[in-house]
Each structure stands twice: as structure tokens, then as C-alpha cells.
Amino acid sequence: MSRHVMIVGVLWVFFTALALAGAAAMNPFPTVGAEEAEFSDHAFRIMTFMGAPVFGFVIAALVYNIARFRSSGQPSEDGPPFKGGGMIPRAWLGVTTALAVVVMIYPGLTGLAEMRSDRSYDLEVNVTGYRWSWSAQYPDGEFTSNEIVLPKDQRVRFNVTAPAGDVLHSFWVPAFRLKIDAVPGQTNYLWITPTELGDGANDAAFRVQCAELCGLNHAGMRMNVRVVEPDEFEAWVAEKAGN
Ligand SMILES: [Cu+2]
Incomplete structure (x- = not known):
């Protein structure tokens, strides 16, 4: 050798x-x-x-x-070409x-x-991506929200879509890692089980951020995410549904 x-x-x-x-x-x-x-x-x-x-x-x-x-600085010829194999x-x-x-x-x-493998869920959130904002709708309480609030340790299914005539977006919360495309006229599903309390106000990992380049304000297409204790979540739902 x-x-x-x-x-x-x-x-x-x-x-x-x-x-x-x-x-x-x-x-x-x-x-x-x-x-x-x-x-x-x-x-x-x-x-x-x-x-x-x-x-x-x-x-x-x-x-x-x-x-x-290293070249000595003197003009020199190229070496013979390599032949592979x-x-x-x-x-x-x-x-x-x-x-x-x-x-x-x-x-x-x-x-x-x-x-x-596990497609069960305790809670559903409908998420719609628009140029250039997100909207969350809670089908159980029948209200919409401009932030996503989730109870800790409960499995949530996000039903993600975009309105007809819009463009492709991608639903992504860095703290949860996974992404799913928001496709006009089609619903895609994403299952997440939050395990940590968090608030986008203190930790930028807790936010929805569009992850599909979708035009001028793509970077600004975000929405706050809060993971709270289940009783706090119930109180939030009751307050939102009451309005
Ligand atoms: Cu987008």
C-alpha cells in the first residue's frame, strides 16, 4: 500500500x-x-x-x-486522465x-x-391555509380561532386544506417537526400528540409556519400555537364557544 x-x-x-x-x-x-x-x-x-x-x-x-x-508556482502540465472501473x-x-x-x-x-399506524385521535382541528395567513376551526365547539390551542398529552388530528383557487401551502409546527401540504380543494391529515407545554410568545418552535414557498408573504404566513394543561384547554374552549 x-x-x-x-x-x-x-x-x-x-x-x-x-x-x-x-x-x-x-x-x-x-x-x-x-x-x-x-x-x-x-x-x-x-x-x-x-x-x-x-x-x-x-x-x-x-x-x-x-x-x-500543492503547486510549486511553476507552470506545469496536467497529469494523465483517470480511467474509472x-x-x-x-x-x-x-x-x-x-x-x-x-x-x-x-x-x-x-x-x-x-x-x-395509530390513526386514533381525541381532538380534531381544521386548519386552512390562505395567501397569506392560517385559520383554525374547532369542529367540536364550532368556532374559529387565529391561534391553535392544544391540550397536553392528547392526540390531535389536523385536517389541513386550502380554499379552491388558492395555492399550495404546507402546515408545519417546528416543535412537532412533521409537515403536511395544504392543497386547494383537498383535505390532508396529520396526527400529533403534544407532550410539552409551550407558547409561541416565548418559544418560536410553537408556531405554525408555512413551509411551501407560496408567494410574496410566505415568510409572514404564521400562527401562534399554545400547548396547555387539559383543564385550561376546556376553559378556553368554553370561552370561545360562548362568544
Ligand atoms: Cu403558504
Whole structure:
């Protein structure tokens, strides 16, 4: 084995260890506000750890080549072209393809199946996305609201749509992680179980934010979300329904 390959190998191990340590130390996620957020964060963590050796290899090859084969500043000829088909490119293609298929199955398909398996719910909220605002309607109390209030630890089904003639929007609450498209003339469903109290006034993760570029005020298309204790929720519903 050539000296170059050995040095890049050692650097590969070093940069992989560095990337793994960095990935383990950092927490890039917003507030975990629902059961479903755990699935999503778990999937991101798995893929970050799996990406560490790939990142390590690219950085090792890059750093070594920049340091060792640096131009002397003298004019020089290009080297001979590479011809593919050797063992290393084939192994690289095989291993990376296999890894991509593995993550599609786990945590991709398995996670999706787990999240979609339970279609029961304690509460429904109809959500409509307009250019450029959101509206929530509570079918049980028959009232509309310009904020979403949810009782903690109860499973909610969001029935998400957009009016005919509008454009595509996407319903997304960062604390819950999952998204669903708001499609004109069609209703899509999203099941969430909030597990943490929260209020968009203090934590920006508790807000509906449109996640589908939909025109001029797309970024301003948001609505406050509050997760409260069940008795506080009942009081809020009674007050809204009474008006
Ligand atoms: Cu939108």
C-alpha cells in the first residue's frame, strides 16, 4: 500500500472521530414538543452519524491533497486522465448505494409506518391555509380561532386544506417537526400528540409556519400555537364557544 493511501487512511480515522464527537456534542434541534418529534430527531441523528465517515473521508483526501500536491508556482502540465472501473470506485459505489437503501428502509419507511399506524385521535382541528395567513376551526365547539390551542398529552388530528383557487401551502409546527401540504380543494391529515407545554410568545418552535414557498408573504404566513394543561384547554374552549 502506498504511503499516500496510508496517510489518508490515518487522517480518515482522525476526521471521522472528530465528526462523530462533534455530532454527539451538538443539539441542533428546536424544542421537542410532541411524540412525533422524537421520531424525526432520531432519524436525523442516525443519518448524521452515518454521514461522519463519508465527511471524514472527503476532508482527509482534500486536506492531504492540498498539502502534499500543492503547486510549486511553476507552470506545469496536467497529469494523465483517470480511467474509472478499478476496485476502489466500485467498492465506493456499492457501499454508498447500500447505505442509501438502508436509510430509506430504516429509519425512513419503518419510522413512517410507526407514525402512521395509530390513526386514533381525541381532538380534531381544521386548519386552512390562505395567501397569506392560517385559520383554525374547532369542529367540536364550532368556532374559529387565529391561534391553535392544544391540550397536553392528547392526540390531535389536523385536517389541513386550502380554499379552491388558492395555492399550495404546507402546515408545519417546528416543535412537532412533521409537515403536511395544504392543497386547494383537498383535505390532508396529520396526527400529533403534544407532550410539552409551550407558547409561541416565548418559544418560536410553537408556531405554525408555512413551509411551501407560496408567494410574496410566505415568510409572514404564521400562527401562534399554545400547548396547555387539559383543564385550561376546556376553559378556553368554553370561552370561545360562548362568544
Ligand atoms: Cu403558504
